[in-house]
Amino acid sequence: MSSSAVTAPFNRDALEQVLKRRFFFAPAFELYGGVSGLFDYGPPGCAFQANIVDTWRKHFILEEDMLEVDCTMLTPHEVLKTSGHVDKFADWMCKDLKTGEIFRADHLVEEVLESRLKGDKAARGIKVEEEEDEDKKKRKKKVKEIKNVKLDDEVVKEYENILAQIDGFSGPQLGELIVKYDITNPSTGGKLEPPIEFNLMFETAIGPSGNLKGYLRPETAQGQFLNFNKLLEFNNEKMPFASASIGKSFRNEIAPRAGLLRVREFLMAEIEHFVDPEDKSHPKFNQVKDIKLRFLPSGVQESGSTELIEKTIGEAVSTGLVDNETLGYFIARIYLFLLKIGVDTNRIRFRQHMSNEMAHYASDCWDAELQTSYGWIECVGCADRSAYDLSVHAAKTGEKLVVRQPLPEPITVEKFEIEISKKKFGPKFRKDAGSIEKWLLERNQTDLESLGNELTANGKIVIKVPGVEGETELDTELIKIEKVKRTEHIREFTPNVIEPSFGIGRIIYSIFEHQFWSRPEDVDRSVLSLPPLVAPTKVLLVPLSNSAELKPIVEKVSNVLRKNQIPFKVDDSSASIGKRYARNDELGTPFGITIDFESLKDESVTLRERDSTKQVRGSYEDIIDAIKQVTYFGSSWAEGTAKLTPFESQSTDA
């Protein structure tokens, strides 16, 4: 049973208590008061995460023959400068002039406008569903903003319009909104400074001299790009291909919040799929084309709406809503993965980045967002990053990051080429000769055409080379730029990159919310309906009593479970069987095996299913086989246990 089948409203407080009590995760360094945005995973959290990662590896890496790499988290400054992170990986923050309190500007605008809209609804007598978790209650007490004030209809429209596009505003635009709507520190009403940029990377120095500046990586992608040539060679130069990486990333978030949803250190799983820019079709697109998804296109958001459009991924690609087949293929595969690990199908949407939100080099970008009690949360990003990353690293290092493919037929091309008179260059420019030469050789065809035209017209060109003092003048004695005809046998191109990027912690937390419910007969008995495939422990082994007589058969069943590599736990405590099962329902353990005195006679045991509490009986070997079928081979409970005998005579859930 999934939570969607249960009528009781979701109770975040209750979920948080279970997650804490069962040590799925907890604030790190709690003994020292904790540090915002840092969390430790306990045993069930670790096992759940490991199973999700294992499923991810099988679903993506195994399925697509991807090449996994494990690159370092410490990254030199130069790499992240080239990738653009040093200059642009920032969020906008604003400071309360008086108290020094710091807010992330877009989140502040969002929260304040949302709370004003709620107040407006209340004033109009419209019922608003309120989350009543501790965190929110505390904040509500502090937030002076939330008043039941009716707003003008026009203002309501403006607010809704802004909220629909909240991810797309620049810092100065957020500053204007803060002034226009008189947004202040929600807890004190204090005035705020205009938003300023805050770079999210943790800076450090590599080595004892302190001379080599570095950062903890904010994503795993750069290591994959830098190993492109080695990976292409490993792949026998075959295209397209994908690399993948799973590892920690670090972001110094301005205001970590909402538990695992916004943290400062988190596990990422990222794919870089390298594809021919002239052919972004995907050979397996047919397999997914009929999958129906819910889309929130950029145009809809820009018109101030959040209405979802439902269509198949095939239609989305053929109508141009999603830019290309490969991007569409990954969107569908992301969806299937999320379903497999326990995300509720009704609470997934794919939101397109608006043009002002998308990186300038990206050609299309969609986020898989999951609905939680904190709103819609981006859990997977899926972007077509074009040739940006490989191009900038190639330009910086002078190393070609390209694919070379033999052409079926030779072709004749006309190209601008530059000829440098090295004999004259050295003596004339001395130490700068290398930099100037490198700069010239990095020019693309458009640059060369205009430089060539200038050289022909004026007999010289004047250029500014970074790192070379003043301007550099070059005449026809030093360089020639001419259009030449050549026959080419090889096509050389920089691949484009489609990048699905998963935040494992955000997905984990969303699944907790999607699969948490309470038994209708007793609200204090909560269940985490984690799919057997990813549940931390698959089986709870429960001897009916702790009589020594049952020990040998418990040992026997344990050994077979161990031999089959099925994670299990024995609970031979003196608590009632019902209590023992209730504990494990909270841990998401999908199956229970009860061993009783009958088992001594014929080695039969009872198998209980967590969600329905249905039971079947059979030999322990058949029961373990059924567990294997349901857990690892996709059988339903009914299919997996078809050969076993329904067992109803005694309820173990009492």
Ligand SMILES: Nc1ncnc2c1ncn2[C@@H]1O[C@H](COP(=O)(O)OP(=O)(O)OP(=O)(O)O)[C@@H](O)[C@H]1O
């Ligand atoms: N602070 C964070 N805590 C947990 N997960 C994160 C965090 N930042 C990013 N992620 C995860 O990494 C994935 C890829 O990162 P990406 O750079 O696309 O996120 P982002 O657009 O910066 O996220 P946001 O806009 O929410 O800050 C996200 O989809 C998300 O699942």
